[in-house]
Amino acid sequence: MRIPILKLGNYLLVSIQIELDDKTAVQFQQDLLxxxxxxxxxGVVIDLTSVQMIDSYIARVLGDVVKMSELLGCQVVFTGIQPAVSITLIDLGISFRNIKTAMNLEQGLEKLKQLLEG
Incomplete structure (x- = not known):
């Protein structure tokens, strides 16, 4: 299953509406890049509102998406991270340092605009 990627001006919008498995996460990484x-x-906004669970591999893939996107000159903002996902990330010892986040899609777009336009 592929995750849709929508273009809005100079930005890409991604809303992950399924639970990510390893194969889907890698396909998403390739499609987005x-x-x-x-x-x-x-700029890219990746909305994780519907993602209820995450494992260490998926977290690493998402972290790599940010690094790879930045190498292509593109800023990434994650939105809608659920409490259970944030707890799991901390429990797994996974650091999302320097990764931009916002509570919802609207705030994510605003943050992206501030990052890119000052």
Missing amino acids: NMIHKTGST
Whole structure:
């Protein structure tokens, strides 16, 4: 199953509406990086509101998405991280240092705009 990636101006919007398995996460990573390269987008908002659980592999893939996107000149903001997901990340010792977050999609777009436009 592929995760839809929508283009909005110079931004890409992603709303993950399914629980991520390893194969889907890697496919998403490839699709997003290809879309950034193809469109020249400068920012991505990834909404995780529907993601209820995460494991260490998926967390690593998402962290890698941020690093790889930045190498392509694109800022990433995660939105809608659920309490159980944040607890799991901390319990697993996974650091999302330097990763931008916001409570919801609207705030995520605003944060992205501030990051890119000052």
